[in-house]
Amino acid sequence: AQTVTQSQPEMSVQEAETVTLSCTYDTSESNYYLFWYKQPPSRQMILVIRQEAYKQQNATENRFSVNFQKAAKSFSLKISDSQLGDTAMYFCAFMKPGTSGSRLTFGEGTQLTVNP
Amino acid sequence: SAVISQKPSRDICQRGTSLTIQCQVDSQVTMMFWYRQQPGQSLTLIATANQGSEATYESGFVIDKFPISRPNLTFSTLTVSNMSPEDSSIYLCSVVGQLGGPQHFGDGTRLSIL
Numbered sequence: 474a475q476t477v478t479q480s481q482p483e484m485s486v487q488e489a490e491t492v493t494l495s496c497t498y499d500t501s502e503s504n505y506y507l508f509w510y511k512q513p514p515s516r517q518m519i520l521v522i523r524q525e526a527y528k529q530q531n532a533t534e535n536r537f538s539v540n541f542q543k544a545a546k547s548f549s550l551k552i553s554d555s556q557l558g559d560t561a562m563y564f565c566a567f568m569k570p571g572t573s574g575s576r577l578t579f580g581e582g583t584q585l586t587v588n589p
Numbered sequence: 590s591a592v593i594s595q596k597p598s599r600d601i602c603q604r605g606t607s608l609t610i611q612c613q614v615d616s617q618v619t620m621m622f623w624y625r626q627q628p629g630q631s632l633t634l635i636a637t638a639n640q641g642s643e644a645t646y647e648s649g650f651v652i653d654k655f656p657i658s659r660p661n662l663t664f665s666t667l668t669v670s671n672m673s674p675e676d677s678s679i680y681l682c683s684v685v686g687q688l689g690g691p692q693h694f695g696d697g698t699r700l701s702i703l
Contacts, residue, residue, distance in 0.1 A: 518681060564632070570688065575688060581631050
Protein backbone atom coordinates (compact mmCIF):
# COMPACT_ATOMS: atom_id res chain seq x y z
CA ALA A 474 0.00 0.00 0.00
CA GLN A 475 1.09 3.52 -0.67
CA THR A 476 1.74 6.04 2.07
CA VAL A 477 2.12 9.81 1.88
CA THR A 478 3.87 11.82 4.58
CA GLN A 479 3.82 15.55 5.17
CA SER A 480 6.20 16.28 8.01
CA GLN A 481 5.27 19.95 8.49
CA PRO A 482 1.91 20.30 10.27
CA GLU A 483 2.10 24.12 10.15
CA MET A 484 4.08 26.73 8.26
CA SER A 485 3.94 30.47 7.91
CA VAL A 486 5.36 32.92 5.40
CA GLN A 487 5.32 36.65 4.85
CA GLU A 488 3.34 38.01 1.97
CA ALA A 489 5.37 38.18 -1.28
CA GLU A 490 7.96 35.69 -0.04
CA THR A 491 8.56 32.11 -1.15
CA VAL A 492 7.71 28.99 0.82
CA THR A 493 8.27 25.29 0.20
CA LEU A 494 6.03 22.53 1.53
CA SER A 495 7.46 19.03 1.83
CA CYS A 496 5.95 15.68 0.88
CA THR A 497 7.41 12.20 0.72
CA TYR A 498 5.73 9.02 -0.35
CA ASP A 499 6.37 5.33 -0.40
CA THR A 500 5.46 3.08 -3.30
CA SER A 501 6.78 0.18 -5.32
CA GLU A 502 5.01 1.41 -8.43
CA SER A 503 6.85 3.00 -11.35
CA ASN A 504 3.85 4.69 -12.95
CA TYR A 505 1.77 7.01 -10.81
CA TYR A 506 0.57 10.57 -10.35
CA LEU A 507 1.16 13.08 -7.59
CA PHE A 508 -1.01 16.04 -6.69
CA TRP A 509 -1.15 19.02 -4.43
CA TYR A 510 -4.58 20.19 -3.28
CA LYS A 511 -5.39 23.24 -1.18
CA GLN A 512 -8.30 23.51 1.20
CA PRO A 513 -9.08 27.05 2.37
CA PRO A 514 -11.41 27.66 5.32
CA SER A 515 -14.32 27.39 2.91
CA ARG A 516 -13.41 23.64 2.93
CA GLN A 517 -13.46 23.25 -0.86
CA MET A 518 -10.67 21.02 -2.15
CA ILE A 519 -8.91 22.79 -5.00
CA LEU A 520 -6.40 21.11 -7.31
CA VAL A 521 -3.19 23.14 -7.33
CA ILE A 522 -0.81 21.11 -9.44
CA ARG A 523 -0.29 17.63 -10.89
CA GLN A 524 2.87 15.65 -11.71
CA GLU A 525 3.12 12.48 -13.77
CA ALA A 526 5.87 10.17 -12.54
CA TYR A 527 7.14 9.33 -16.02
CA LYS A 528 7.79 12.98 -16.78
CA GLN A 529 11.15 14.26 -15.61
CA GLN A 530 10.21 17.90 -16.02
CA ASN A 531 8.80 19.50 -12.91
CA ALA A 532 5.24 20.78 -13.23
CA THR A 533 4.56 24.50 -12.96
CA GLU A 534 1.31 26.44 -12.62
CA ASN A 535 1.84 30.18 -12.38
CA ARG A 536 3.26 30.86 -8.90
CA PHE A 537 3.17 27.17 -7.95
CA SER A 538 5.89 24.70 -8.91
CA VAL A 539 7.06 21.32 -7.71
CA ASN A 540 10.40 19.70 -7.11
CA PHE A 541 9.84 16.05 -8.02
CA GLN A 542 12.64 13.71 -7.03
CA LYS A 543 11.52 10.24 -8.10
CA ALA A 544 14.47 8.31 -6.71
CA ALA A 545 14.12 10.02 -3.35
CA LYS A 546 10.30 9.73 -3.50
CA SER A 547 9.98 13.40 -2.71
CA PHE A 548 7.43 15.87 -4.07
CA SER A 549 7.69 19.36 -2.63
CA LEU A 550 5.55 22.37 -3.52
CA LYS A 551 7.05 25.82 -3.92
CA ILE A 552 4.81 28.86 -3.73
CA SER A 553 6.39 32.05 -5.02
CA ASP A 554 5.23 35.58 -4.29
CA SER A 555 2.89 34.30 -1.55
CA GLN A 556 -0.49 35.98 -1.32
CA LEU A 557 -2.95 36.22 1.56
CA GLY A 558 -5.34 34.05 -0.43
CA ASP A 559 -2.81 31.22 -0.33
CA THR A 560 -3.63 30.70 3.34
CA ALA A 561 -5.05 27.18 3.44
CA MET A 562 -4.44 23.58 4.33
CA TYR A 563 -2.33 21.91 1.66
CA PHE A 564 -2.59 18.18 0.99
CA CYS A 565 -0.18 16.07 -1.01
CA ALA A 566 -1.80 13.08 -2.71
CA PHE A 567 -0.71 9.94 -4.57
CA MET A 568 -2.65 8.14 -7.26
CA LYS A 569 -1.92 4.85 -8.95
CA PRO A 570 -3.89 4.60 -12.18
CA GLY A 571 -5.31 1.33 -13.37
CA THR A 572 -8.00 -1.13 -12.42
CA SER A 573 -8.19 0.28 -8.90
CA GLY A 574 -9.56 3.32 -10.58
CA SER A 575 -7.85 6.58 -9.71
CA ARG A 576 -7.95 6.17 -5.93
CA LEU A 577 -6.18 8.95 -4.04
CA THR A 578 -4.05 8.53 -0.93
CA PHE A 579 -3.63 11.79 1.00
CA GLY A 580 -0.99 13.03 3.37
CA GLU A 581 -1.87 14.53 6.72
CA GLY A 582 -1.77 18.09 5.43
CA THR A 583 0.23 21.26 6.10
CA GLN A 584 -1.53 24.38 7.36
CA LEU A 585 0.02 27.37 5.60
CA THR A 586 -0.55 30.88 6.89
CA VAL A 587 0.47 33.88 4.82
CA ASN A 588 1.05 36.92 7.01
CA PRO A 589 0.63 40.50 5.79
CA SER B 590 -13.31 20.94 -15.36
CA ALA B 591 -16.76 19.70 -14.38
CA VAL B 592 -19.02 21.77 -12.14
CA ILE B 593 -19.91 19.74 -9.05
CA SER B 594 -22.89 20.62 -6.89
CA GLN B 595 -23.10 19.02 -3.48
CA LYS B 596 -26.16 19.37 -1.24
CA PRO B 597 -26.74 20.16 1.52
CA SER B 598 -23.72 22.33 2.30
CA ARG B 599 -24.25 21.78 6.01
CA ASP B 600 -26.70 20.23 8.40
CA ILE B 601 -27.25 19.63 12.07
CA CYS B 602 -28.91 16.33 12.82
CA GLN B 603 -30.21 14.39 15.76
CA ARG B 604 -28.60 11.21 16.97
CA GLY B 605 -30.12 8.09 15.39
CA THR B 606 -31.41 9.79 12.26
CA SER B 607 -30.14 9.46 8.69
CA LEU B 608 -29.13 12.08 6.12
CA THR B 609 -28.69 11.76 2.37
CA ILE B 610 -26.09 13.90 0.61
CA GLN B 611 -26.39 14.52 -3.10
CA CYS B 612 -23.63 15.07 -5.65
CA GLN B 613 -24.60 16.35 -9.10
CA VAL B 614 -22.14 16.93 -11.96
CA ASP B 615 -22.85 19.00 -15.05
CA SER B 616 -21.21 16.47 -17.38
CA GLN B 617 -20.73 12.72 -17.57
CA VAL B 618 -17.79 11.47 -15.53
CA THR B 619 -16.10 8.10 -15.40
CA MET B 620 -15.70 7.82 -11.65
CA MET B 621 -17.26 9.24 -8.51
CA PHE B 622 -15.94 8.91 -4.98
CA TRP B 623 -17.06 9.77 -1.45
CA TYR B 624 -14.64 10.92 1.24
CA ARG B 625 -14.91 11.70 4.93
CA GLN B 626 -12.83 14.37 6.63
CA GLN B 627 -13.02 14.24 10.40
CA PRO B 628 -12.24 17.44 12.31
CA GLY B 629 -8.62 18.49 11.91
CA GLN B 630 -7.74 15.45 9.82
CA SER B 631 -7.03 14.48 6.26
CA LEU B 632 -9.44 12.89 3.80
CA THR B 633 -10.33 9.22 4.01
CA LEU B 634 -11.95 7.42 1.12
CA ILE B 635 -15.29 5.86 2.04
CA ALA B 636 -16.15 4.22 -1.26
CA THR B 637 -16.15 4.35 -5.03
CA ALA B 638 -19.64 4.92 -6.40
CA ASN B 639 -20.21 2.55 -9.32
CA GLN B 640 -22.78 3.41 -11.94
CA GLY B 641 -25.61 0.90 -11.92
CA SER B 642 -24.06 -1.43 -9.36
CA GLU B 643 -23.07 -1.63 -5.71
CA ALA B 644 -20.40 0.74 -4.46
CA THR B 645 -16.91 -0.50 -3.62
CA TYR B 646 -16.22 0.20 0.05
CA GLU B 647 -12.87 0.77 1.73
CA SER B 648 -11.81 -1.09 4.82
CA GLY B 649 -13.71 0.16 7.84
CA PHE B 650 -16.77 1.35 5.91
CA VAL B 651 -19.88 -0.76 5.33
CA ILE B 652 -22.92 -0.46 3.14
CA ASP B 653 -25.39 -0.58 6.02
CA LYS B 654 -23.86 2.55 7.54
CA PHE B 655 -23.03 4.41 4.31
CA PRO B 656 -25.37 3.29 1.51
CA ILE B 657 -24.40 4.84 -1.81
CA SER B 658 -26.29 5.10 -5.06
CA ARG B 659 -25.16 6.10 -8.52
CA PRO B 660 -28.04 5.73 -10.95
CA ASN B 661 -26.26 7.45 -13.86
CA LEU B 662 -22.97 9.06 -14.92
CA THR B 663 -23.73 12.47 -13.40
CA PHE B 664 -25.36 11.83 -10.01
CA SER B 665 -24.61 10.02 -6.76
CA THR B 666 -25.91 10.02 -3.21
CA LEU B 667 -24.33 9.09 0.10
CA THR B 668 -26.51 8.33 3.09
CA VAL B 669 -25.12 8.48 6.60
CA SER B 670 -27.34 6.13 8.60
CA ASN B 671 -28.19 5.94 12.29
CA MET B 672 -25.92 8.88 13.02
CA SER B 673 -23.91 9.34 16.18
CA PRO B 674 -21.68 12.25 17.27
CA GLU B 675 -18.68 10.36 15.88
CA ASP B 676 -20.13 10.87 12.39
CA SER B 677 -19.67 14.63 12.69
CA SER B 678 -17.39 15.34 9.73
CA ILE B 679 -17.13 16.96 6.35
CA TYR B 680 -18.27 14.63 3.58
CA LEU B 681 -16.96 15.30 0.08
CA CYS B 682 -17.72 13.85 -3.29
CA SER B 683 -15.16 13.85 -6.05
CA VAL B 684 -15.22 13.00 -9.73
CA VAL B 685 -12.80 11.92 -12.43
CA GLY B 686 -13.57 12.97 -15.96
CA GLN B 687 -11.24 10.55 -17.71
CA LEU B 688 -9.35 7.59 -16.28
CA GLY B 689 -5.96 8.77 -15.09
CA GLY B 690 -7.20 12.31 -14.79
CA PRO B 691 -7.23 14.32 -11.57
CA GLN B 692 -10.06 14.21 -9.07
CA HIS B 693 -12.14 17.32 -8.67
CA PHE B 694 -14.13 17.87 -5.52
CA GLY B 695 -17.48 19.23 -4.55
CA ASP B 696 -17.71 21.90 -1.86
CA GLY B 697 -18.39 19.35 0.84
CA THR B 698 -21.14 18.85 3.38
CA ARG B 699 -20.41 19.80 6.99
CA LEU B 700 -22.40 17.46 9.17
CA SER B 701 -22.88 17.91 12.91
CA ILE B 702 -24.72 15.38 15.05
CA LEU B 703 -26.12 16.40 18.41
